[in-house]
Amino acid sequence: MLQRLGIEVTEVRLPKDLEGLDAVIMPGGESTTFAKLAVRFGLMEPLRSFVNQGKATWGTCAGLIFLSKDIGRDQPTLGLMDIRVKRNAFGRQIDSFTAGLQIDSIEGPPFPGVFIRAPIIEQVAGNVEVLCTLDDGTIVAARQGNMFVTSFHPELTDDTRVHEYFVALAESCRPKAA
Ligand code: GLN
Numbered sequence: 001m002l003q004r005l006g007i008e009v010t011e012v013r014l015p016k017d018l019e020g021l022d023a024v025i026m027p028g029g030e031s032t033t034f035a036k037l038a039v040r041f042g043l044m045e046p047l048r049s050f051v052n053q054g055k056a057t058w059g060t061c062a063g064l065i066f067l068s069k070d071i072g073r074d075q076p077t078l079g080l081m082d083i084r085v086k087r088n089a090f091g092r093q094i095d096s097f098t099a100g101l102q103i104d105s106i107e108g109p110p111f112p113g114v115f116i117r118a119p120i121i122e123q124v125a126g127n128v129e130v131l132c133t134l135d136d137g138t139i140v141a142a143r144q145g146n147m148f149v150t151s152f153h154p155e156l157t158d159d160t161r162v163h164e165y166f167v168a169l170a171e172s173c174r175p176k177a178a
Contacts, residue, residue, distance in 0.1 A: 007167060012024060022173075023056035024055065024057050027060055027062070028063060034062060034066050056170035061116065081128065081142075084123040085122065092117065104129075104131040108161065113132075121139035124142055129144070146169070148165075
């Protein structure tokens with residue numbers, strides 16, 4: 001999706017892979033596995049310091065969980081974003097669904113939100129801005145400064161609008177040349 005927007009991308013697996021990057025995406029997957037691997041490969045502190053430098057960071061689904069301060073259970077997370085999260089809030093894999101979403105700052109028709117064993121944001125604190133809720137008020141996207149999270153998977157659609165939003169965020173977080 002980013003390449004379609006003309007953005008150069010690389011995979012981050014080890015701390016040295018973060019060098020020189022403007023932004024990072026913590027993808028979907030399985031947050032318990034992320035935590036194990038990030039601890040084992042020494043990525044926790046390098047990722048925290050990357051985010052704390054104010055560089056744009058997007059967590060989708062498991063990535064959202066990984067950025068959160070409170071997930072209500074004992075599982076390592078980066079613990080950076082002032083949100084309380086509930087994992088697997090819609091049920092199991094078979095309960096996956098797509099919903100048309102209105103997302104703040106994203107114009108045009110409803111965005112196709114793909115939810116796969118998705119978490120929800122139960123509570124936000126500090127200066128967290130809610131960007132999207134389902135019809136029943138459930139929070140599924142939010143931003144806190146340079147951190148952006150979605151409980152759905154924009155990369156599984158053909159719609160690049162959320163990626164465009166993130167690229168604009170990354171531009172705005174980039175240190176200005178003196
Ligand atoms: N259920 C997964 C978790 O708890 C997240 C699923 C996903 O990223 N699609 O980590």
